[in-house]
Amino acid sequence: MSQVRDYTWVQDANCAGGRLNDFFVEAGRVASNSVQQLCKKCPVREECVIDTYSSEFASGGYRAGFSPSQRRRLPLAKVLDVIRRESNIYRKTRRPTR
């Protein structure tokens, strides 16, 4: 019996309503800097990468800051470590708003 997956997090994605074609690049090429920054600052980056690793349909394209070849090389635990480290760096470098 299959479970219905919760995709409510997608509403908060930085790429929601955006040009998803930009997330698919030819093999051997890298995603644009703007796409990389979109993912690095995305509030649902962890949900995105967990979904990517658990979905056979999400194997292509640049997701959560990682290319398909990077995801094939790195286990999910390692990718989550990187995301959490980068998230802390991003939070520390962000200027406080008044």
Ligand code: SF4
């Ligand atoms: S982390 Fe995932 S949900 Fe967020 S912008 Fe990147 S691809 Fe979209």
